[in-house]
Amino acid sequence: MAPAASKADVVEHLGQAGSIPVRLRHLLPPAYSPEAMSDDPRRHVPRTDTLLADPRLAGAGERLGRALVKDAVQRVQQRVRGGEVAPDAAVEAVLADLPPTASSLRPVLNATGVIVHTNLGRAPLSGAAVEAITAAAGTTDVELDLGTGRRGPRGEAAIAALLEAVPAAEAAIVVNNCAAALALVATALGQGRELVLARGELVEIGDGFRIPELLQSTGARLREVGTTNRVALADYRDALGPDTGAVLKVHPSNFVVRGFTRAVPVAELSEALAGTGVPLVADVGSGLLRPHPVLSDEPDLQTTLADGADLVLASGDKLLGGPQAGLVLGRADLVQRLRRHPLYRALRVDKTTLAALEATLRGPRPPVPEMLAADVDGLRARARAVVARLVDAGIDAFAVDAGSRVGGGGAPEHPLPGAAVSLPPGFAEPLRVGVRPVVGYLEDDRTLLNLRSVPPSADDDLADAVLAVAAAWT
Template sequence: MTQDPHGTDPRRQVPRTDTLLADLRLAGAGERLGRGLVKDAVQRVQQRVRAGEVAPDAAVDAVLAELPATASSLRPVLNATGVIVHTNLGRAPLSAAAVEAITAAAGTTDVELDLTTGRRGPRGAAAIAALLEAVPAAEAAIVVNNCASALALVATALGQGRELVLARGELVEIGDGFRIPELLEATGARLREVGTTNRVTVDDYRGALGPETGAVLKVHPSNFVVRGFTRAVEVAELAGALGGVPLVADVGSGLLRPHPLLPEEPDLQTTLAAGADLVLASGDKLLGGPQAGLVLGRADLVQRLRRHPLYRALRVDKTTLAALEATLRGPLPPVQQMLAADVDGLRARARALADRLSGAGVDAVAVDADSRVGGGGAPEHPLPGAAVSLPASFAEPLRRGARPVVGYLEDDRTLLNLRSVPSAADAELAAAVLEVARRWT
């Protein structure tokens, strides 16, 4: 290698790794994030110094700017899609009460200890009690890690080696290529399909019952809707026609009680009161809590599920139990707040944001825009609302910003729908748009 007689070889000016890591600011970051993450950031900055992008005396500041906010790769995102329960964005955002409960439960807790007696206590008793208070038609409940797990546990405990009776029109795909019949058959149950894709009667169900029947299932079709020449059998009609065979209803979205904006969405309380023996639902959809599968209903059936060996593999951890209890007992969770958002209020927010942005030279206007429940809930019930409309070119840089903002494209414009954005985040949303305008336009 040719020697540089003037000593200006940039490689000679790159700060040493150990020197950078010894800086007090980076040492503190190492205690918070772990030495490995900090060292990776140091090496990236050293490469930028070699390339002449960063001055050697600015290396520490550059490393600090490179460091993630936490040791996790997950990044907080502003959901401006208008989809309240967005699967790709983590479904329900947790309430502050739920977040505080997770933090408190993150250390050692009394999750299975009775502090009075010093003996082992029932796991998650407080969360179960909160769930039963919210759904008084249920005698008992258990919680597993998602609704598909709940369905798999029920199918295994009640249907393994037996028949599960299910309407053909409810053999749906639940997302990412997973299909209800495949999930059920994987448990060792045999499916007995009744009716046709568009029509099923109570006599179809009755005719399928026999000594091999383990249970009758009703599965909420979620995003799948059949219109026209159709017929379905409601839970109340079916419950009185099964002669003691358990009726299990998967209601999907986790709505506890009827909601005025979602008149056709099934809820746990009404479904149990109508005669279902067990109901299954998600905790991270319209309930607004953590990812969980809820099973509520007859005490003897719930106990049968609790004692099944598969339950041990599917049960939730202490942080989920804590978040679920706080969601049920605490203030209105964000999902419920977003559902209840006043349309005039959304329009006022959109106008204020658009005025602020246009005043800074951004092509921004307030527009009316429908939003959606998401997560398979209420697919035919759009929610009126408002959005800020920006040029289409803003969509990608907003997603890639320091605080990613996810909107959507419509009619060659980027829309930031405010129903799925907390009002407290409006200033942050405006700052993200202004940063894109500064850097990219």
């Protein structure tokens, strides 16, 4: 004799077949009567294979992959079961739920006023750099001389563009970030030897990253000179010896020491080291190629090399406005020594970074320099134009003056004037989690959207995002 059916068996049978023999109906609670079951939304949930076979979703599967589309289908099926989505609207709901790309990274409008925002990916790339990445994404001649058919130098065009931009450099290489550049230099020049460095330059930057710990991890020994706030040329001279591998100068970047201080400029250090055979290495941090009229205190690559540094290190994704990269420029013999070191192989960049870097250097001015050069009156006019759209829709908005910053450790004491759109505080979170996320900030119990860090071409997108949040509240 077959075992008696349990209530759970009956419910499961109903969910799959939508019917039940009369002899089993007494097992059902009143809510599972045949009359009630005729309106049960679970009976109308579209099958997974049926949805995936829909031509509209088949195209999405080719673009995003079947797994992502199937996940979206299952989420929508659950919403149909809950009565949130009508069964005949399931395909449209799946399409609306799909991400724009197969990556989880989402484009964000940076309205923080911080131009180089580390948490938002630092420098936004130029259109030319984006096009170059797309072109380089396939098969390229990154290490092939098409004329001879033989292996060619890797990234030659990007290096040439870098040397044209910084003529004081004899040679250059590119690694995956500035920390990698410093690690390569410390390993090649200082492993088992001493690196001389001022105590006031033993800095910590973002996310607990400490310069001395990085240097020591390479097997180099640190010879600290001076005090936290003062170092003299004699301190460096006294530290030199047969075990000295290099003298390092590290730009503090994200902090400034004021008051009773003293530092030794690169030009003086270079003169003191002449004839000793000890290389002078300067990490300038932010990637400024040449002196900038707005950022007068920020060190740049061209001037630092011209002042006598043997090697200069910098980031490619800060003030340069390019992709994440570590730039090493300077004396040809030292650059070649780094290039031939085994560690370089582990740190070198890929073809898309080389393509984006070259396009950044040769193409039109990238967004970061554009934002730095933005006219304050122009920013105010943009803010008023955005506000006019919002006020017409009944939103409590007005334009205000607002300070902004370089970010990325650059020019920490140099605020930039600008303008912002001011909204009620309740807009901050919905804008941040919207379809097109907008990241602003709260100040004086208002949400501010600072236009210094927003490209002019995105002003309409910014206004549309605010309007969408307001519409959701009505």
